[in-house]
Amino acid sequence: MHYGLIGARLGYSYSKIIHEQLASYTYDLIPMNEEEFKDYMDRKDFAAINVTIPYKKAVLPYLTHISPQANAMGAVNTIVNRGNELYGYNTDYDGFLYTLKHHKINVAGQKVLVLGYGGASLAILQVLKDLQAGQIVIVNRTVRDGAISYEEAKQLHTDATILINTTSVGTSPDVDKAPIDLAEFIHLSAVVDIIYNPSVTKLLSQAQEMGITAVNGLDMLVAQAKYAVEYFLETEIPDTRIEEVKEYIEKNVMNE
Numbered sequence: 001m002h003y004g005l006i007g008a009r010l011g012y013s014y015s016k017i018i019h020e021q022l023a024s025y026t027y028d029l030i031p032m033n034e035e036e037f038k039d040y041m042d043r044k045d046f047a048a049i050n051v052t053i054p055y056k057k058a059v060l061p062y063l064t065h066i067s068p069q070a071n072a073m074g075a076v077n078t079i080v081n082r083g084n085e086l087y088g089y090n091t092d093y094d095g096f097l098y099t100l101k102h103h104k105i106n107v108a109g110q111k112v113l114v115l116g117y118g119g120a121s122l123a124i125l126q127v128l129k130d131l132q133a134g135q136i137v138i139v140n141r142t143v144r145d146g147a148i149s150y151e152e153a154k155q156l157h158t159d160a161t162i163l164i165n166t167t168s169v170g171t172s173p174d175v176d177k178a179p180i181d182l183a184e185f186i187h188l189s190a191v192v193d194i195i196y197n198p199s200v201t202k203l204l205s206q207a208q209e210m211g212i213t214a215v216n217g218l219d220m221l222v223a224q225a226k227y228a229v230e231y232f233l234e235t236e237i238p239d240t241r242i243e244e245v246k247e248y249i250e251k252n253v254m255n256e
């Protein structure tokens, strides 16, 4: 029985370091292909796991219980094995909620632009809905399911007050790329980028130059792990640990 993270490609993951800062168990990174995934889920030979791309939806049929938030967004990132019954949660949701609270970003009634409509946007969209954002505009390279194009966003939605990037555009080593130019979005008060490597993306750097609150993805990454540990060990960890672990990661893991 063990603790760990399952997904397709995990080489980049900081999760082992973060979990082992927050808890005293060993946390394994377990990359697996689809066949191995099915076998792993059938065997249930784990105490508790996190789930990442591309298995956050694929785990649903294996679960006996699923939390209301995870159910609403159709994605699970945290599974606890209790007496061979699997309980699913989504702490990406809690992690994003923490990010907004910690940086005093109030989305209620605001017009929020969300860039990207992949797996990473699901928890963010659910939080924005639950916090009653005034208008949520999804912007995507591929226009589908109600998402609009970047061109349309620039023409019709420069009055947005909050912008959240859920795409991978700007991730190291492509640090000179940004998903959008903020110059015309003069009403923005906050920009959140889910990217944490680099810690200041080109998008966030532009936001900083404009005097806008600029938040990277490290809060969400560490906070989702803290909430996962709470489910794993049925314990409570104070939020101050999130800030301590963030600092540890910034000092010891990033900019290596």
Ligand code: ATR
Residues within 6 Å of the ligand: 053, 115, 116, 117, 118, 119, 120, 140, 141, 142, 166, 167, 168, 169, 179
């Ligand atoms: P997932 O997170 O679900 O695995 P992904 O392939 O990593 O998906 O893509 C996540 C999001 O980033 C998607 O919205 C994707 O846009 P498409 O739906 O058009 O593929 C977006 N994205 C990835 N690369 C991009 C790029 N170079 N420019 C703009 N958007 C991009």
